[in-house]
Amino acid sequence: MDQFEEHGIRVVTGRDASARALRSPDLTSDPGIGSPSVLLRDGEGHTRLRGVLREIIARLEPLPAPVLAGIEAVVAGLGPEFDLVRDFARPVAGAVTSSVLGVALDDGFLDRLEATTANLDVFGGTDRAGQAAAFRLAVQLSRTPAGPGGLTALRDAHAAGRLDEDELMFNPVVLAHAAYENSLNFLACAGLALATSGPKSVRELAAEICPARYVLRFGPEGPVAISLADGLPFGLGRHACPGSGVALAEAEVALGALAKLLAGGCSVTDVRWKTHPVFHGLAKAVVTRSGNG
Numbered sequence: 128m129d130q131f132e133e134h135g136i137r138v139v140t141g142r143d144a145s146a147r148a149l150r151s152p153d154l155t156s157d158p159g160i161g162s163p164s165v166l167l168r169d170g171e172g173h174t175r176l177r178g179v180l181r182e183i184i185a186r187l188e189p190l191p192a193p194v195l196a197g198i199e200a201v202v203a204g205l206g207p208e209f210d211l212v213r214d215f216a217r218p219v220a221g222a223v224t225s226s227v228l229g230v231a232l233d234d235g236f237l238d239r240l241e242a243t244t245a246n247l248d249v250f251g252g253t254d255r256a257g258q259a260a261a262f263r264l265a266v267q268l269s270r271t272p273a274g275p276g277g278l279t280a281l282r283d284a285h286a287a288g289r290l291d292e293d294e295l296m297f298n299p300v301v302l303a304h305a306a307y308e309n310s311l312n313f314l315a316c317a318g319l320a321l322a323t324s325g326p327k328s329v330r331e332l333a334a335e336i337c338p339a340r341y342v343l344r345f346g347p348e349g350p351v352a353i354s355l356a357d358g359l360p361f362g363l364g365r366h367a368c369p370g371s372g373v374a375l376a377e378a379e380v381a382l383g384a385l386a387k388l389l390a391g392g393c394s395v396t397d398v399r400w401k402t403h404p405v406f407h408g409l410a411k412a413v414v415t416r417s418g419n420g
């Protein structure tokens with residue numbers, strides 16, 4: 128069976144059925160609310176906006192030396208006991224997201240980003256607190272001076288007539304959220320896999336962990352949740368993740384450094400999972416190194 132219903136939403140599962148649905152011309156990402164977000168539209172507006180975001184992301188391919196050094200410094204700074212979420216995944220994902228935007232993002236910003244409405248939340252959509260957090264972040268970023276990077280590039284694109292006012296207001300947060308939330312969840316889960324079982328490639332880990340479990344589409348018969356859990360961690364089709372190269376490169380460096388640190392052995396305690404229906408991730412996992420050197 129590759130279809131069932133949950134909360135009145137049709138759910139598509141299985142790699143082939145999900146791939147077909149993601150490529151189907153009959154399903155759209157646009158819920159019909161006139162959203163300026165790249166994730167929630169299709170057609171000319173989506174292609175134009177995605178083009179601007181791809182240019183921004185391409186600046187991090189390959190990852191610039193200061194970003195690599197920043198990731199290595201996070202891992203080098205880990206003590207004999209550390210939380211994989213708070214001390215490893217969060218600062219790494221935060222550093223990469225800061226470089227994507229060209230703005231130093233502090234803990235308060237990252238807290239709010241985690242509280243933001245999940246753009247891919249297929250069973251939600253009424254999360255007022257999350258929407259309010261996203262709006263506050265949009266206003267905050269619109270007033271933030273930015274160096275070279277994504278925020279400046281989005282402002283330049285607006286000045287050149289490539290983005291309208293609403294697109295400029297919301298897509299910096301959409302980009303930050305897309306870059307941060309999935310990387311955070313992936314890095315923490317992959318760190319746990321490294322600490323508790325044998326080595327695996329970053330691609331294998333991404334497919335197994337699949338941090339974004341579903342994406343939402345709209346068809347003639349209503350909304351459809353498409354499962355990505357069967358080997359499609361970055362989606363497929365028009366909205367396939369444009370940051371997958373950055374995500375894999377970031378994980379390669381961070382997990383490679385972590386593997387070296389844990390080579391002497393370790394134990395893991397206090398493992399707690401998040402309970403979000405779409406974003407699969409850890410809330411906490413404490414690693415204690417046995418071969419401290």
Ligand code: HEM
Pocket residue numbers: 156165166167177180184227247301302305306307309310313333337338339342343355360361362363365366367368369370371373374
């Ligand atoms: C392990 C980490 C990541 C995973 C698993 C992931 C997964 C995904 C998935 C499944 C989508 C498709 C959403 C849909 O079809 O509706 C997506 C979209 C997107 N991702 Fe990622 N992502 C990750 C990291 C990143 C990073 C690091 C960036 C930026 C540097 C990024 C930027 C984006 C953007 C801008 C979109 C929207 C694309 C569009 O709507 O056309 N992602 N991501």
